[in-house]
Every structure is written in structure tokens, then in C-alpha cells.
Amino acid sequence: MSTFTMGPSILFCPADRPDRYAKALQRADAVILDLEDAVAPENRERARTCLVGNPLDPARTIVRVNPVGSDDFAADIKALSSTGYTTIMLAKTEDPRDLAKIPGYRVVALCETALGILNAPAIAAATNVVALMWGAEDLVASLGGSSSRNDSGTYRNVALHARSQVLLAAGAHGKAAIDSVYIDIPDHEGLLAESIDAAASGFRAKASIHPGQMPIIRMAFTPTSEQVQRAQQILDAAQGASGVFTFEGKMVDEPLLRHARATVALSDALHHSLRDNPEE
Known part of the structure; x- marks a missing residue:
């Protein structure tokens, strides 16, 4: 199963609005x-x-x-068979055994219930799962x-625990993690702070x-x-070093070095993506 390369900005669009x-x-x-x-x-x-x-x-x-076992799931999969899409997001993923029911697709497992969060490590281990995402509001509702x-806009402790659980489960199995949506649309400052934290923590994208x-x-x-310049300088300095070394007074x-390599690689990937898909 290939790796997940989409992102970092991922937008939900209602499937019944083809005009969008x-x-x-x-x-x-x-x-x-x-x-x-x-929908x-x-x-x-x-x-x-x-x-x-x-x-x-x-x-x-x-x-x-729709979730496995729902009335719409079979109809969704049947419709997909008439398209060229190969990556699906499985809503309310809870049981790793359900992933065996959708062979042939790359799956983004959406863990958004208490059971889904607790089973996140086993879900991440499934061979057809390429990424995990967590959902805050459905989780709390469950x-x-x-x-x-x-009231401050920050997550409650239970949501923070779920967020970390999904990130750790994904990372433990070499899968990407996608951060949940920020529903306060006018609050750009809050969105920026949460997105910066997501990127720094290891999330690959944010929905x-x-x-x-x-x-x-x-x-x-x-x-x-x-950041890219400093990362490249660290990597250049490493070429002439043996083992641990100091750079600008820091060990x-x-x-x-892995952080530096990731920074340079991410910058290259994002600039390549912008060249291939420029906004009109």
C-alpha cells in the first residue's frame, strides 16, 4: 500500500454539490x-x-x-466502483475488521467515536489504511x-487525548495523521495557531x-x-562531522538531523505541489 501524499490543506465538499x-x-x-x-x-x-x-x-x-453497517455504505461502494477514485475516508471507523470489507481502496480511517479512538492502534495497523484522521465533535457526542x-476555543482534555492517541497510533505504524477541522470559520488567528501546532506535532495535513x-x-x-535555510545549513555541517556535533552552540x-531533513523535504514537496497545481 502506497503512502499518503495529499495535503496539507484538505477541504470537505458536499458530494451533492457538483457545482462546487x-x-x-x-x-x-x-x-x-x-x-x-x-449530505x-x-x-x-x-x-x-x-x-x-x-x-x-x-x-x-x-x-x-458512510460507516460500515449503515444503510448507505453498500450503495456508496457500488457508486465508487464506477469512478476512478482509489482513496476513501471511512466515517466512524471503529473495528479494524471492517477495513477488510473494502479491499482495493486506500483508506483514510476517521476515528471519531470513543471506540474508534481506543482502537486507533489496531486500525492504523490495517494494510489498506494510509492515514488516520480524528473527529472532535462526533467523539464528544458519542x-x-x-x-x-x-469557552476559550481550546480543546477540552478528552479531545486533546483523542488527538494525541490518533497521532501516536498513526506514527507507530508509519501512517499519516490528519488533524480535525476548525469550525470557528472567522477565527483565523485560532486556526493558524492550531495548524502550526498540528504541523509541529507531526500531523501531515489538516482538514x-x-x-x-x-x-x-x-x-x-x-x-x-x-527554517529551510537553517535546516540546510545543519545538514551541510553534518557532512564534515562524525557523530554528534555542535552547530551555533547547540548539540x-x-x-x-531527521528534523532538518524533514523540513527540507517538506519545503521541496510543497513548492513542487504549487508548481503543479497553481491557484487560478
């Missing part, structure tokens, strides 16, 4: 065409028809399907709570519900020119 498909993909690095929560139950059959009839680039598209965030959030997420995940060992 191309616009969403133009603004984002990748798009999630949503057959689940973004009213009575519109899901139409959403599947729209999905089949309005193709996007499969390399930059994820399709969120616990009988009312909000994932405090979003509004196109206006795309530049902010991309900014947070893109290393600054100063540099293999973990710091």
Missing part, C-alpha cells in the same frame, strides 16, 4: 467529496449520482463514505458531551470546512525560508 467540486479542488491541495454528514439522508442517492458523473483528479480526491472545546481556511493551513504547514544528533 472544481472550485474546491482549485482552492485546496486535496478535496474530500462527502457522502456522509455533509442530508434524502439527498444521498443524488450525491452518488453526482459523484459518478462529475469526476475530479483521483490523485487529489478522497471520497468519504460520549454524551456537548462541546469539544472550552477544513471552508475554502477561506486553505491559505492559513498551507501557511502553517509550509516551513519559512529561514546536533540524529533526531535533529
